[in-house]
Amino acid sequence: MNWTSSKILAWSAERLMKAGVGSPRLEAEILLAHAIQARRQDIYLEPDRPITRMELGEHQSLLRRRMCREPISHILGRREFWSLEFLINSAVLAPRPETEVLVEKFLETCRRDSPARARILDIGTGSGNIAVAVARELPDCRVTAADVSPSALAVAEKNSKTHGVYDRIRFLQSDLFESLDPGERFDYILSNPPYIASEDLKVLMPDVKDYEPRLALDGGKDGLELYKRLVPEAARRLENGGSLVLEIGMDQALDVGCLIERDGNYDEPRVFQDYAGRDRVVLARKKNHG
Numbered sequence: 001m002n003w004t005s006s007k008i009l010a011w012s013a014e015r016l017m018k019a020g021v022g023s024p025r026l027e028a029e030i031l032l033a034h035a036i037q038a039r040r041q042d043i044y045l046e047p048d049r050p051i052t053r054m055e056l057g058e059h060q061s062l063l064r065r066r067m068c069r070e071p072i073s074h075i076l077g078r079r080e081f082w083s084l085e086f087l088i089n090s091a092v093l094a095p096r097p098e099t100e101v102l103v104e105k106f107l108e109t110c111r112r113d114s115p116a117r118a119r120i121l122d123i124g125t126g127s128g129n130i131a132v133a134v135a136r137e138l139p140d141c142r143v144t145a146a147d148v149s150p151s152a153l154a155v156a157e158k159n160s161k162t163h164g165v166y167d168r169i170r171f172l173q174s175d176l177f178e179s180l181d182p183g184e185r186f187d188y189i190l191s192n193p194p195y196i197a198s199e200d201l202k203v204l205m206p207d208v209k210d211y212e213p214r215l216a217l218d219g220g221k222d223g224l225e226l227y228k229r230l231v232p233e234a235a236r237r238l239e240n241g242g243s244l245v246l247e248i249g250m251d252q253a254l255d256v257g258c259l260i261e262r263d264g265n266y267d268e269p270r271v272f273q274d275y276a277g278r279d280r281v282v283l284a285r286k287k288n289h290g
Ligand code: GLN
Pocket: 092, 093, 094, 095, 096, 099, 124, 125, 126, 127, 128, 129, 130, 192, 193, 194, 215, 216, 217
């Protein structure tokens, strides 16, 4: 049989659908485009393009991986965030679109406060998506990107080079604030910490639980462990009037809000929703006095 783009596409979409993949047609297109080194739209412009044996072999190996539910961003080695392409591997969480809400809300706040040369700390930087997006948006700011995992930091460094902000980000191997100088303070602390309760990890989609780093997902017994450490430690590291901006799980706004209130060092926290209308970001300003 002579394979053409359109035939392979139909056949692949069917296989992906049977394997339980969410958007089989779209993903078949993405994989085929990758295998034949073309753009997705080229597949439609040239539906009868013959596919060589080698391309077919390459496509089938990608397809096989996706049918085993390896995430598509791992297979391609990249994922888009903030309209930038990020290198991804098994050491990091693939950036999620909802994390863009954190970046957006932070930028709104920072632009309103307009501190001179803002000092920003990104805790648990992973692929560096938040740190890189922020460094690109605010040419004057100084960013520290911390992660406990050296292999995640290596990915973040590469991404910062690709996007031209390597010399404006300091990379730090650190368990939360541990490796920072004792006296160091920031205007903003951002974090998308692991927030899934250990018990719930088992029921996640295979794409996530079998392939993404547990370290980036596991929020301990109740999913709140990292917030319990972050909220009080961040209060000690923020300048008065500085802000803590956290991504949260959709059912954690009350619990995280409560941790912030109880801490006593912050003004009343604000909660923002993602594009699906779920609570996703909490922003708390450190009190200006006291
Ligand atoms: N900062 C990265 C992100 O927002 C990684 C987060 C994590 O590993 N929990 O996607």
